[in-house]
Amino acid sequence: MESNYFLPNTYKIPGWILLTIGVIAGVFLTISEYESDLLTVNVLAIFNGDSLFENNYGFFKILKNSIVDEIIALTIIIGGLMVGFSKEKVEDEFIYKLRKDSLVWAIIFNYIVLMFAIIFIYEFTFFDVLVYNMFTPLLFFIIRFNFLKARA
Structure with a gap:
């Protein structure tokens, strides 16, 4: 690819x-x-x-x-x-699919976590959650992609 x-x-x-x-x-x-x-x-x-x-x-x-x-x-x-x-x-179709699936999963999972935080976390602690939320899509993607790659 x-x-x-x-x-x-x-x-x-x-x-x-x-x-x-x-x-x-x-x-x-x-x-x-x-x-x-x-x-x-x-x-x-x-x-x-x-x-x-x-x-x-x-x-x-x-x-x-x-x-x-x-x-x-x-x-x-x-x-x-x-x-x-x-x-x-080796960058092939399988790696491309793992990458795409991991990226989609990371974004969906990230927004589920964010919705949970919106509902249950308040005041200044919520601001901390938003700061950490800058990094979580990228970190979730890396974790998920490497997990799927190791499992394959």
């Missing part, structure tokens, strides 16, 4: 390394609630403020912010994309 949007197979190992480091760092950051001033830098915020009705809101502001969580999130996303969208050594 010839697809233009897949990365070469050599990207898979660096992807796994990035994904693993990102997930471990993300879990550590979440559990420990670690805050560091080590990577506090000036950043450009496209929009600043909790709501449009407060006095200190605005577009295109320079803020001081720790970028540790942003680096971890980007590491998870980039590593996950590299793992999920790198060619297999």
